[in-house]
Amino acid sequence: MCSLFGYLDYQGIIPHRLARKLCQSLANSAEERGTDASGISYVKDGQIVIYKRPKAAHKLHFVPPEGTRAVLGHTRMTTQGSEKNNQNNHPFYGRTPDISWSLAHNGCLYNDSALRKEKKLPDTNIETDSYIAVQLIESQNKLDFDSLRYMAEAVHGSFTFSLLDENDSLYFVKGSNPLCLLHFADIGLYVYASTESIMKNALKRVGLLKFAFERIEADEGDIIKIDRNGNITRSQFQPAPTYTSFSKCKWWYGDYDDCYSAYEQTLIDMAHCFGIDENDVILLMDYGYTIDEVEELMMDADALKEAVCEIKFMDGEYLYESSYGGVW
Numbered sequence: 035m036c037s038l039f040g041y042l043d044y045q046g047i048i049p050h051r052l053a054r055k056l057c058q059s060l061a062n063s064a065e066e067r068g069t070d071a072s073g074i075s076y077v078k079d080g081q082i083v084i085y086k087r088p089k090a091a092h093k094l095h096f097v098p099p100e101g102t103r104a105v106l107g108h109t110r111m112t113t114q115g116s117e118k119n120n121q122n123n124h125p126f127y128g129r130t131p132d133i134s135w136s137l138a139h140n141g142c143l144y145n146d147s148a149l150r151k152e153k154k155l156p157d158t159n160i161e162t163d164s165y166i167a168v169q170l171i172e173s174q175n176k177l178d179f180d181s182l183r184y185m186a187e188a189v190h191g192s193f194t195f196s197l198l199d200e201n202d203s204l205y206f207v208k209g210s211n212p213l214c215l216l217h218f219a220d221i222g223l224y225v226y227a228s229t230e231s232i233m234k235n236a237l238k239r240v241g242l243l244k245f246a247f248e249r250i251e252a253d254e255g256d257i258i259k260i261d262r263n264g265n266i267t268r269s270q271f272q273p274a275p276t277y278t279s280f281s282k283c284k285w286w287y288g289d290y291d292d293c294y295s296a297y298e299q300t301l302i303d304m305a306h307c308f309g310i311d312e313n314d315v316i317l318l319m320d321y322g323y324t325i326d327e328v329e330e331l332m333m334d335a336d337a338l339k340e341a342v343c344e345i346k347f348m349d350g351e352y353l354y355e356s357s358y359g360g361v362w
Contacts (some may be wrong), residue, residue, distance in 0.1 A: 035052050035101050036124075036140045037064035037228040037234070038196045038213070039107040040074075042204050044264035045222025050100040055240050057098055057105050060227060062234040067140075067228060070110035071123040074098070075106040075136035077202050082134045084125050103262060106198035109137035111333070113304055115161030125198075128168040135199040137171075140162035141192035141211045143301045150189055167195055169254050178271035182257050186271040192300040194228070202262035208252045209273060209302075209344050216243065216252040217257075224250075224260055246313040257355035301328055308332050316341045321345050 039060040043053060061072055073086025076098045087094055091109050098105055108124035115122035125136040134300060146166035149155070155169045164221060167185050174181035186195075188205050193209040205226070206213060214233045215226045226241070227233040237243045250266070252258060257269040298319055305312035318328050318341060331338040 036111050037065045037067035037196065038138055038140050038231060039109075039227045039232065040105045040196065040198070040201070040204070042104040042224040042260055042262070042264070043101065043222065044221055044224070044260075044262060046101075046103060053102065053105075053250075055098055056225070056242070057096045057107070057235070058091075059236040059239040060225070060232070061094070061096055061107055061109065061231045063239070064107070064227060065091050066232060068109040071110040071117040071120075072096075072114040073108050073123055073138075074087060075125040075198055076104065077198070077200055078102070079215060080200055082127060082136050082198070082200055084124045084136055086125065086129055088119060088120055088123060091240045094226045097348065099288075103202045104198055104204055106136055106138055106196055106204070108140075110198075112121055113142055114163045119161070123160060124162075125279070126160070126162075126165055128177075128197075130174070130181075131173055132175075133177050133199050133201070135177055135197050137164075137195060137197045139166050140169060140194050141195065141209065142304050142305055143189050143191035144300070145190040153188075160186040161290070163191075169192075177205075179257055179259070183269065183271040184256075186257070187274065190274050191303075196226070204260045206258040207251060207271070208254055208256045208257070208258070210254055213252045215252055216247045217250055218245050218247045220245055222264060235352060253283050301325065301332065305332070309335070310338065314338065317342060317345060 041056060069090035071086065071088045072091040072094055072097050075084045079097055079341060093124040106125055107146055110117060110123055116174065119121055124138040128135050128137055142161040143166060149166050153173060155173060158165060167189060170185040170188055171177060171181045192211050194211040195207040196211045197205040206232065212229050213226065214230045217224050226230065254275050256271050257271060259267045294333060302312050302315050303317045315328060331341055
C-alpha cells in the first residue's frame with residue numbers, strides 16, 4: 035500500500051523543466067498505490083521543505099524550485115490516521131542535533147504503540163503508524179546507518195523507508211516492500227519508485243527511457259545511502275522474524291507449523307481496516323493469489339468478493355455467508 039518515488043540529480047545538469055515533469059510524472063504514476071494524499075520533500079537554502087495535501091497527486095502541482103537536486107515523494111492509501119488531518123500524511127519532518135531530514139514509508143507497522151511505551155517516546159498528535167520511525171531515529175540523536183538500523187530492527191510489519199536530509203543525501207531502508215532504483219550514469223541521475231510499473235510509466239512520459247540505465251539492487255535488510263555527489267554506501271539490518279498468528283489462522287491450518295512472509299501477515303492484519311474478513315485474505319493467498327493481486331483486491335471490495343466466491347464455488351460451497359452480509 036502507498037508508494038515512494040523521487041530522484042537525485044547529482045550532476046545538476048537536468049533542465050528544470052524536465053525535473054519538474056519527472057517529479058509530477060512519478061507522482062501521477064504512483065497513484066496506482068494510493069490517492070488519499072500526496073506529498074513531496076526537497077531542500078531549499080539548506081532547509082527541508084515539505085509540501086503535502088490530502089489529495090490525489092494529479093490534483094496537485096508539484097513544482098520543486100529551480101536548483102533542486104533531490105526530491106522525496108509519497109502517495110498514500112490511508113490505513114491508520116485520517117488523511118484529512120494533513121499531519122498524518124507523508125513525508126514527515128525529522129530532526130537530530132546534527133541534521134534535519136524528511137521520511138516517507140510504504141507499508142504498515144503494527145507495533146508502533148507498543149514501541150512508544152517500551153522506548154518511552156513522547157506522545158504525538160500524529161496518528162499514522164509510520165511516524166514511529168521518525169521518533170526512533172530521533173531518539174538516537176543522529177541520522178546514520180546505526181540509527182537507521184536501530185529503527186529498522188525495532189519496527190514490526192511491512193516497510194520500505196526513504197529519507198532525504200538537508201545535504202541532499204537520499205537513504206533507503208529496504209524491508210519486505212518493493213523498491214525500484216535506477217541509475218542513469220550518462221546524465222547523473224538516480225530515480226526511484228516503489229514498483230517497476232510506476233517507474234516505467236513515469237519514465238515513458240518524460241522520455242527518459244531512451245537513455246541507458248542500470249538497476250541498483252536493493253534486497254530486504256539493505257540500508258543504502260546516496261550522497262549529493264552520487265556516491266553509494268551500504269549497510270544492513272537484521273529483519274525481525276515473522277511468525278504466523280495461529281490464533282487467527284488455526285481455523286485453516288490447525289496446528290500445522292507454517293508461517294507467512296512479513297508482508298503477507300501484514301495484509302492479513304490490515305484486513306479489518308478495509309472492512310474485509312481476514313479469513314478471506316488468507317483464503318486468496320492459500321489458493322495461489324500473489325501479494326500484489328491480494329493487495330489490489332483489498333482495494334476493490336466487489337472484486338474481492340467475486341474472487342472469494344469463485345473459490346468457494348470451485349470447492350462446492352455454492353452458498354457462502356460472508357461477514358460482508360448476505361448470502362452469495
